[in-house]
Amino acid sequence: MExxxxxxxxxxxxxxxxxxxxxxxxxxxxxxxxxxxxxxxxNKPRSLSSEHFTFDKNxxxxxxxxxxxxxxxxxxxxxxxxVKTALQAGKAVVTANKKMIAEHFQELIELQKKHDVPLLYExxxxxxxxxxxxxxxxxxxxxxxxIEGIVNGSTNYILTKIDEEKVSYANALKDAQEKGxxxxxxxxxxxxxxxxxxxxxxxxxxxxxxxxxxxxxxxGIDRLGELELxxxxxxxxxxxxxxxxxxxxxxxxxxFVMPKFIEKSDKLYSVDDVFNGVKTKSFxxxxxxxxxxxxxxxxxxSAVLSDISALSYDYRYEYKKLNQEDTLELDNSVLLKxxxxxxxxxxxxxxxxxDDIQETYSNRDSGYIxxxxxxxxxxxxxxKQGLESSIVLFDLVKKTNSQIxxxxxxxHTYA
Amino acid sequence: MExxxxxxxxxxxxxxxxxxxxxxxxxxxxxxxxxxxxxxxxNKPRSLSSEHFTFDKNxxxxxxxxxxxxxxxxxxxxxxxxVKTALQAGKAVVTANKKMIAEHFQELIELQKKHDVPLLYExxxxxxxxxxxxxxxxxxxxxxxxIEGIVNGSTNYILTKIDEEKVSYANALKDAQEKGxxxxxxxxxxxxxxxxxxxxxxxxxxxxxxxxxxxxxxxGIDRLGELELxxxxxxxxxxxxxxxxxxxxxxxxxxFVMPKFIEKSDKLYSVDDVFNGVKTKSFxxxxxxxxxxxxxxxxxxSAVLSDISALSYDYRYEYKKLNQEDTLELDNSVLLKxxxxxxxxxxxxxxxxxDDIQETYSNRDSGYIxxxxxxxxxxxxxxKQGLESSIVLFDLVKKTNSQIxxxxxxxHTYA
Numbered sequence: 136m137e138x139x140x141x142x143x144x145x146x147x148x149x150x151x152x153x154x155x156x157x158x159x160x161x162x163x164x165x166x167x168x169x170x171x172x173x174x175x176x177x178n179k180p181r182s183l184s185s186e187h188f189t190f191d192k193n194x195x196x197x198x199x200x201x202x203x204x205x206x207x208x209x210x211x212x213x214x215x216x217x218v219k220t221a222l223q224a225g226k227a228v229v230t231a232n233k234k235m236i237a238e239h240f241q242e243l244i245e246l247q248k249k250h251d252v253p254l255l256y257e258x259x260x261x262x263x264x265x266x267x268x269x270x271x272x273x274x275x276x277x278x279x280x281x282i283e284g285i286v287n288g289s290t291n292y293i294l295t296k297i298d299e300e301k302v303s304y305a306n307a308l309k310d311a312q313e314k315g316x317x318x319x320x321x322x323x324x325x326x327x328x329x330x331x332x333x334x335x336x337x338x339x340x341x342x343x344x345x346x347x348x349x350x351x352x353x354x355g356i357d358r359l360g361e362l363e364l365x366x367x368x369x370x371x372x373x374x375x376x377x378x379x380x381x382x383x384x385x386x387x388x389x390x391f392v393m394p395k396f397i398e399k400s401d402k403l404y405s406v407d408d409v410f411n412g413v414k415t416k417s418f419x420x421x422x423x424x425x426x427x428x429x430x431x432x433x434x435x436x437s438a439v440l441s442d443i444s445a446l447s448y449d450y451r452y453e454y455k456k457l458n459q460e461d462t463l464e465l466d467n468s469v470l471l472k473x474x475x476x477x478x479x480x481x482x483x484x485x486x487x488x489x490d491d492i493q494e495t496y497s498n499r500d501s502g503y504i505x506x507x508x509x510x511x512x513x514x515x516x517x518x519k520q521g522l523e524s525s526i527v528l529f530d531l532v533k534k535t536n537s538q539i540x541x542x543x544x545x546x547h548t549y550a
Numbered sequence: 551m552e553x554x555x556x557x558x559x560x561x562x563x564x565x566x567x568x569x570x571x572x573x574x575x576x577x578x579x580x581x582x583x584x585x586x587x588x589x590x591x592x593n594k595p596r597s598l599s600s601e602h603f604t605f606d607k608n609x610x611x612x613x614x615x616x617x618x619x620x621x622x623x624x625x626x627x628x629x630x631x632x633v634k635t636a637l638q639a640g641k642a643v644v645t646a647n648k649k650m651i652a653e654h655f656q657e658l659i660e661l662q663k664k665h666d667v668p669l670l671y672e673x674x675x676x677x678x679x680x681x682x683x684x685x686x687x688x689x690x691x692x693x694x695x696x697i698e699g700i701v702n703g704s705t706n707y708i709l710t711k712i713d714e715e716k717v718s719y720a721n722a723l724k725d726a727q728e729k730g731x732x733x734x735x736x737x738x739x740x741x742x743x744x745x746x747x748x749x750x751x752x753x754x755x756x757x758x759x760x761x762x763x764x765x766x767x768x769x770g771i772d773r774l775g776e777l778e779l780x781x782x783x784x785x786x787x788x789x790x791x792x793x794x795x796x797x798x799x800x801x802x803x804x805x806f807v808m809p810k811f812i813e814k815s816d817k818l819y820s821v822d823d824v825f826n827g828v829k830t831k832s833f834x835x836x837x838x839x840x841x842x843x844x845x846x847x848x849x850x851x852s853a854v855l856s857d858i859s860a861l862s863y864d865y866r867y868e869y870k871k872l873n874q875e876d877t878l879e880l881d882n883s884v885l886l887k888x889x890x891x892x893x894x895x896x897x898x899x900x901x902x903x904x905d906d907i908q909e910t911y912s913n914r915d916s917g918y919i920x921x922x923x924x925x926x927x928x929x930x931x932x933x934k935q936g937l938e939s940s941i942v943l944f945d946l947v948k949k950t951n952s953q954i955x956x957x958x959x960x961x962h963t964y965a
Contacts, residue, residue, distance in 0.1 A: 158834050162693065263838060265684055272683055272860065278577065278852070402841065405820065419573050419852035423678060424841040426817065437693070437834035445687065448868070 138447040139202075141167035144195030144226075146217055147207035148174050148188070151231065151258075154436035155205065156183070159443075167203070167443050171195050175208070196220050203446060204228045205439060211235040222246040222254060229442040231258035231435055234323075237332035237348050240339060244454060253451035258438035260333045261286050261411040264427040265441065270340035271452055281381040282341050284413035285406050286333045288430035289324035290356050290376045292316045295407040297364060298373055304359050316409060316430075327355030327376060327392040334378040334390055341380055341415075343456025344388050344463040351465070352514055353392035358525035362476050362503055363394075367527075372396040374527060375403055381531065389469040391510060395528040396474070467511040470532040475516070476503045476525045485524075488512040507532050553862040554617075556582035559610030559641075561632055562622035563589050563603070566646065566673075569851035570620065571598070574858075582618070582858050586610050590623070611635050618861060619643045620854060626650040637661040637669060644857040646673035646850055649738075652747035652763050655754060659869060668866035673853035675748045676701050676826040679842040680856065685755040686867055696796035697756050699828035700821050701748045703845035704739035705771050705791045707731045710822040712779060713788055719774050731824060731845075742770030742791060742807040749793040749805055756795055756830075758871025759803050759878040766880070767929055768807035773940035777891050777918055778809075782942075787811040789942060790818055796946065804884040806925060810943040811889070882926040885947040890931070891918045891940045900939075903927040922947050 145152055156169060172187050173195050195201055196217070204221040206214050211234040218235065221228050223246065230236065236243060236256055247254050257267050261284070270279075285291050289311060296307040308325065311317035323329050331353035339345050356376050367374050375397045380390045397404050402424045406412035411429030416422050428434035470490060477485050482502050486492060492506035501523070516524060560567055567587070574582060587602050588610050610616055611632070619636040621629050626649040633650065636643050638661065645651065651658060651674055662669050672682050676699070685694075700706050704726060711722040723740065726732035738744050746768040754760050771791050782789050790812045795805045812819050817839045821827035826844030831837050843849035885905060892900050897917050901907060907921035916938070931939060 154834070158693070161833070263834075263836070265687070268687055269680055269684070272680070272687070272856075272865075278573070278855075402820075405817075417852065418576070419569070419678075419848040419855070421678070421843045421849060422841075424839075426837075426839040428836045433834040434836060437832065440693075440834070441687070453863070 138166045139449065141165075141203045141443060141447055142201050143167060143169045143203045143205055143443070144198065144201040145169050145172045145205045145207065146192070146195070146214075147209075148172050149207070149209075150432035151435045151439070152207045154432035155207070155439050158433075158436050158440050162440070165440075165444055166447060169205075170201055171198065192217060196224060196226075202226055203443070205443070206230040206232065207439070208232075211238065215239055218243070218254070219246060222250050222252055225250055225252055227252050227446050228254045229258075229439055229446065230254065230256050231439060232256075233259040233329065233332040233336060237335040240335065241345055244345075244457070247451070253446060253449075255442035255445060255450070255452065256336070257442050258435045260336055261413060261427065261429045262288075262431070263434035263437050264411055264413060264425045264429065265438070266337065266413050266425060267340055267452070268441075268445075269425070270337065271455070278418040279341050279382070279415060280418060281379070281416045282337055282413065283377055283379045283381075283403075283416075284337075285375050285403055285411050286337075286378050286413070286429065287324055287327075287330045287376060288409035288411060288428070289317045289321070290327075290330075291407065291411070291429070292409050293325070294356060294374055294376065297359075298368075301368075303361075304356065304364075322355075322357070325355045325357040327353035330355075330376060330378045330392045334380060334392060337378070338380040338388060338390050339454075339457065340452070341456075342382060342388050342463060343454075344465070345457065346390070346465055351390050351392070352467075352510060354394065354513075354517065354526055355392070356394055359394060359527075360476060360525055362501060363474055363525060363527050366474065366503075367396055370396075372398060373404055375406070377403070377528070379531070383466055383469065384534070385466065387464050387466040389466050389510070389531065393526065393528045467509065467514070469510050470507050470534060471510060471513070472505070472507050472529040472532050473513070474503055474505050474527045474529065475508070476501055478523045481522060481524070485516060488516065505529075553581045554864065556580075556618045556858060556862055557616050558582060558584045558618045558620055558858070559613065559616040560584050560587045560620045560622065561607070561610070561629075562624075563587050564622070564624075565847035566850045566854070567622045569847035570622070570854050573848075573851050573855050577855070580855075580859055581862060584620075585616055586613065607632060611639060611641075617641055618858070620858070621645040621647065622854070623647075626653065630654055633658070633669070634661060637665050637667055640665055640667055642667050642861050643669045644673075644854055644861065645669065645671050646854060647671075648674040648744065648747040648751060652750040655750065656760055659760075659872070662866065668861060668864075670857035670860060670865070670867065671751070672857050673850045675751055676828060676842065676844045677703075677846070678849035678852050679826055679828060679840045679844070680853070681752065681828050681840060682755055682867070683856075683860075684840070685752065686870070693833040694756050694797070694830060695833060696794070696831045697752055697828065698792055698794045698796075698818070698831075700790050700818055700826050701752075701793045701828070701844065702739055702742075702745045702791060703824035703826060703843070704732045704736070705742075705745070706822065706826070706844070707824050708740070709771060709789055709791065712774075713783075716783075718776075719771065719779075737770075737772070740770045740772040742768035745770075745791060745793045745807045749795060749807060752793070753795040753803060753805050754869070754872065755867070756871075757797060757803050757878060758869075759880070760872065761805075761880055766805050766807070767882075767925060769809065769932065769941060770807070771809055774809060774942075775891065775940055777916060778889055778940060778942050781889065781918075782811055785811070787813060788819055790821070792818065792943070794946070798881055798884065799949070800881065802879050802881040804881050804925070804946065808941065808943045882924065882929070884925050885922050885949060886925060886928070887920070887922050887944040887947050888928070889918055889920050889942045889944065890923070891916055893938050896937060896939070900931060903931065920944075
């Protein structure tokens with residue numbers, strides 16, 4: 136099969152852009168070359184001579200010779216406009232911007248259909264783990280039951296440091312920032328938003344459900360405190376930030392991002408530092424597990440390279456499951472067994488929100504409740520500002536038949 | 551994209567065939583149905599009524615309505631004739647028979663090209679780990695450096711039992727046979743042949759090199775004895791049977807199957823029981839790792855299902871790297887650091903075959919040498935019959951520039 140000749144317009148020449156340029160230099164058989172690079176900052180030192188560069192995006196977007204746009208900039212809004220314009224101009228697009236994809240998912244699918252061009256984004260979810268490709272190709276059926284993973288390298292690095300060196304969250308974050316694994320404003324990662332955007336994309340390919348970012352609940356690692364971190368250490372557990380997408384017995388989807396206690400026997404236990412890991416469970420093949428570096432210039436560039444290579448064979452995502460499952464919804468009545476840390480004064484009112492309480496503890500400062508609660512009620516608790524609470528998931532809990540029949544709704548009064 | 555309608559002729563209705571039938575019943579959207587099932591044994595009790603079955607393979611191979619053949623029988627020779635005839639008749643084929651594929655690899659590629667039909671075989675390598683698909687799609691470039699994995703579930707089950715329960719190889723094998731994880735004649739698995747066939751297929755897709763089965767050296771687990779198993783236990787290591795394919799600095803390929811000492815930090819360490827695990831290392835994405843069940847009716851059936859689904863979208867392997875790398879060879883001068891156990895009388899003559907000796911040990915019965923030796927010389931040692939020797943790999947050793955320049959050749963005299 137002849138490879139299509141790809142003439143690439145590249146947006147962004149930071150770590151990943153530079154990494155991609157180096158990678159393409161090493162793979163001449165790919166029949167792909169970068170013609171023009173659009174950058175924003177004239178003063179940043181560049182390793183290439185200036186005739187490659189432009190500040191004018193239209194030099195790429197209006198160039199009929201350029202048939203492929205690779206978008207590697209940070210700004211999700213600017214990225215959206217570039218990607219939309221490129222698709223409308225009939226150019227194939229490769230992007231790594233998960234926030235942009237998550238915020239405009241439905242529209243981006245429609246643009247691909249309308250202009251008959253592909254948009255690929257393997258690098259947007261877990262960098263070098265080919266998870267989207269596998270969801271599109273290998274799990275091309277209805278049998279996938281769940282997908283669960285550590286999908287953010289920044290927070291995993293921080294959590295590994297806390298666990299291995301017994302430092303506080305604040306100190307681990309500082310170390311991560313110094314090493315370049317966390318941003319000056321780290322909230323996108325530490326608040327679980329990055330993981331949420333990735334989960335949105337994953338569940339679209341896994342289950343055929345498209346939701347808006349605000350529909351997926353995310354709790355990050357920025358609330359984690361001594362009580363729960365010591366609990367983990369004492370019980371031989373690790374705390375990991377996990378993104379979970381699961382088909383429940385009603386046929387709907389549970390999807391959320393939350394810190395979780397991980398046991399030693401769990402495959403995710405040994406996924407540390409900047410590594411990501413994704414577990415899939417399907418009816419017939421049991422558990423499968425993919426591990427790889429989830430961030431960094433080279434892992435991201437290798438995922439982008441893989442998409443560029445796929446474009447040369449006219450590959451596109453088929454979104455097969457989207458055509459099938461148009462009645463799926465997210466189910467916020469899902470029951471979760473959790474560890475909820477709370478200020479002493481809120482203990483009693485929080486207990487009312489639990490379906491079932493198994494353990495409680497308190498000291499002079501705070502307390503925790505271990506029990507079963509709906510995701511809905513967790514959202515309610517954390518929607519109140521100023522509360523010093525945190526939550527760590529143990530596991531999802533299967534509803535009993537009578538609970539399903541009743542349509543779970545918990546009576547609650549909030550003091 | 552419209553799914554092609556697949557009318558399937560199935561050969562074999564054992565565990566995997568039955569598993570596949572059940573799986574297809576659960577996935578009606580696949581637009582694939584089994585029209586006819588060809589079996590060998592009239593007396594085996596079948597769960598389906600008899601009108602589905604035939605003993606005449608031509609009822610499938612000559613049926614113009616059947617456009618897809620799924621081959622799930624044990625006999626590699628019979629499978630070869632069925633697959634060849636099916637391809638020649640323009641029918642797409644899915645098979646799980648690694649021995650058959652390995653023994654006729656070049657011809658099977660040519661038949662696909664000549665008759666313009668696909669042959670898919672994800673289930674032939676590691677059942678439910680989508681490794682071939684990933685090698686075809688994600689690693690579609692020259693940058694893959696190595697692939698290393700536990701690819702045989704039977705031997706991994708045995709080794710796990712030895713490690714966890716401290717039983718002998720003979721007793722662990724007996725237990726595996728009783729549980730159905732090993733055959734009455736287990737040599738295909740325990741001799742490392744099954745792993746070799748899989749490795750042959752993997753390196754074709756990974757590096758674009760086609761070899762004959764006899765060119766890949768395999769040592770299984772059937773020689774393992776107390777001296778090396780105790781050594782492992784004392785050093786906190788596990789012994790795993792690994793298949794390794796690696797590009798060396800000359801550009802050629804090292805490929806072989808051997809027991810290997812695995813450290814706790816190695817991702818393969820926690821791949822136990824019937825699970826398989828495959829590590830890939832490529833220049834830019836560092837290490838990736840895939841784990842899944844490597845055997846059993848359901849995992850194999852799910853891989854076959856995935857291939858059937860791919861056929862409905864006209865998928866075929868492109869063998870892209872085969873078109874590129876037609877000068878690759880296997881390099882038997884590769885240097886390996888090994889643990890070689892030997893009868894006392896052979897100690898001195900074996901030492902002569904080593905490039906470098908680091909440790910030696912002996913007791914009243916036998917001894918071991920730890921050192922660096924070429925694969926060529928290992929083959930020489932084990933070619934002699936009646937020698938009570940065994941080998942466990944520590945790691946491959948990089949050649950120095952002078953060794954490469956000289957073209958490694960070890961002088962040896964064999965007493």
